Amino acid sequence: MEDQISDRLLIENALNALPDEFKIPLILRDQTGMNYQEISFVLSLPEGTVKSRIARARERLKVELSGNQRVDQNVKGLEHE
């Protein structure tokens, strides 16, 4: 349970760290289930831009979360030592 909360906080922090221009399309896609066309209409952006911003947002999240995982692993490793 604590792990879940901790993971959730990590993810929320990572999401919040994203600039709005990346965060908003990603949330519209993943939280509301809109497709690219709908998001492009809502945000008045070309579909290609929506596509690339969502991809960039995920890339950033991936980097951010894998970085945190590495830190966590290092901390756990130190604790074991």
Added chain:
Amino acid sequence: MNNKSDSFEHSEIISAYLDGEVTEEERAFIEENPDLLKEVEKLKEIQEVTSSPIPIDPLLQEKHLAKALSSLPKGGKVIPLRQQKMVQRGTLLAVAAAAVAFILVPVINSQNNESSSESDLATGFIENSTSATKSSQSAETQESEDAPVVPESVQEDGTATEASRNSQASQNNEPESEAATDSSAPTAAAEAPEDEAVGEMEEEAMEVAQEENEVEAQQLASSEETAGELSSRVFVQEAETINSLFETANNIWETNNDIFSSPLTLNQIENFFSENTDFLTCWTDESFFDASLRTPLFLQQLMINGSPSVVLISENLQSALNPVLSVYQVDSSCFLFFEGPISGEIPSE
């Protein structure tokens, strides 16, 4: 440089692949490349997390609740959505619904009749239907056997409850009971509770009337004396109709107990406004159906002195008053034309 742009292009395609937004070519390209499929799996984990519902923080929830409660006016009374007295109120609602239904047909008819006063026609009908109701007290079984005369608007919009249809059935007794009109019946309005808001509204109505015509203002005053505390913006020419509406509501309430007691469903409300598009602005107006303020129980379109109006009967969740009858009209926007409690007293069990 090329590798970087390729990498970025790939990440875009992978992300789009996850979202099902790739072409057949792009799909084949990814599925043929094991490295890209691994990337897909990684991104899929992230997507699962970002698409999971955000949990409500209990502490934050408590904080919001406390803030909301503290913002309530001091001395305010919190009334649960489902009150124990709902059954009693249902009776009152039934009365009100029936009252509205009673005036529907003649008022519409009156609009087309240029040779006589619309208000008089409506009022006359209400008086007739009032006496019809009284006569129905001794002939309830006959009432139920009579085929109801339901106006098209009621048949089609589906918002009128079975109760209101039943009430219309009693209209069929109209010719038999014309002679039985009793003008001494107590009005519901006469029982309306006195409060400051009501007083203010009355003053407003009076001021408007005085500006228009002093004589008419005097008529309004005398009408209010006989009708009691009508909380409203009632213009002189409509006062009689409104008084009759309340009188009828009161009489039906005394003679019919179980017409309806169910709140309108969202579907019923939506249907009503989709069929009465002139009043869409009322639907979009936040205050009209603010669920925290009132529970809609009855909706009907009718003509009041030639003006299309929407009658809403609702349970007021913010006060201990009985169900409220509101009349809305549309000018440039939806405005509250009249509002008042159906009865000043809740009947004891």
